[in-house]
Amino acid sequence: MLDKTGIAKRIAKEVQDGYYVNLGIGIPTLVANYVRDDIEVEFQSENGVLGMGPFPFDGEEDADIINAGKQTITTLPGASFFDSAMSFAMIRGQHVDLTILGAMEVAENGDIANWKIPGKMVKGMGGAMDLVASAENIIVAMMHTNKRGESKILKRCSLPLTGVGCVKKVVTNLAVLEVTDKGFKLLERAPGVSVEEIKKATEGTLIIEGDIPEMSL
């Protein structure tokens, strides 16, 4: 079974040379740490920066240079700043190659819910609805089940939706799943996790064809 770092490491393998990538808050943010260093990738943050670098050294933080999680950041050579309308032009206009974000629920038809629990948590969707409505390539990083052990990989989402029919791939602590017309196709198992365990943790339709390889990290 993977921890959050493991999920980030596995997703990092999906990042290809020349990609512009938008990382959501949480596990997706960790992905930047594990991208191969022999490829060129630029990270976009929707608050208006392309070419994000690592966190600043203590004492060098600047209130005017933050990411979408409001964390202080640095920029790399070749970086640029821009306003929010232009930032979402990059996203809506499909100039960003890969979007990695977290979710509370994903359904087998590609629907995603990650912004609201009615009556409880209402923090807002931020840029998530723009991202999922536009991105061609969306990978969801999430735990396979919630704290009560209930599946988050569902036939239909129960929470208010963020976007419809948009998720292509899901990487969880248990598995890599591809969203297909017929349901979630099991592509890989996490180290030490059996197909039976994945079946038990998945409420949505699971398609298992042949031997399912263990993922390499």
Next chain:
Amino acid sequence: MINKKVNSVSEATKGISDNMTFMLGGFGLSGIPENAIAALVKSGVKGLTCISNNAGVDDFGLGLLLHQKQIKKMVSSYVGENDEFERQMLSGELDVELIPQGTLAERCRAAQAGFPAVFTPAGYGTEVAEGKETREFDGKMYVLEHAFKADFAFVKAWKGDAAGNLVFKGTARNFNPCMAGAAKITVAEVEELVPVGALDPNQIHIPGIFVQRIFQGEKYEKRIEQRTVRTRE
């Protein structure tokens, strides 16, 4: 040169009154019009509708206006860092319209640029699209979102001049350029008001035509919400 310079924040906020709609720039606490917000708190205007990506934190930014119960309605994309906000919203004291961040930016820009509305794919099939016109273009569904109508836009830039020209710094730019010129009156506050001619016309982010009043803020706290650093090896 048409002079937009005003001498004080009270002169800059002249004409504000109860039940108006304001746009306020900033992302989190970065690039917020700190001095204008302080003046709004001091003025006691109430029943406000505020269009702003976020709602500040409990003791800073728009949180100060929320605390005084001056805001009737917030139009935002993310309000996660404010306990008082959440309390007022869940108790029904505060009306909240949550909209996608890109839609917020574009509804400002539409107002600035003279478009009555725009079609966006964001929110299609979700509760955000409920009651709104939808339309198919090339096999994909879009939602019609209307331009905002606001009385004042309060924006914050790094540098500016008396002509109203603005230059922003880093990610403190965010919604500020989209809101300049998107309301009946745009008030710009800057960290440094430089002499006319000092700014290179090639490097101006927002031309003065979008700004009606400009002033240099008395002070800037520029609070950091999530101070994250790495250690030197």
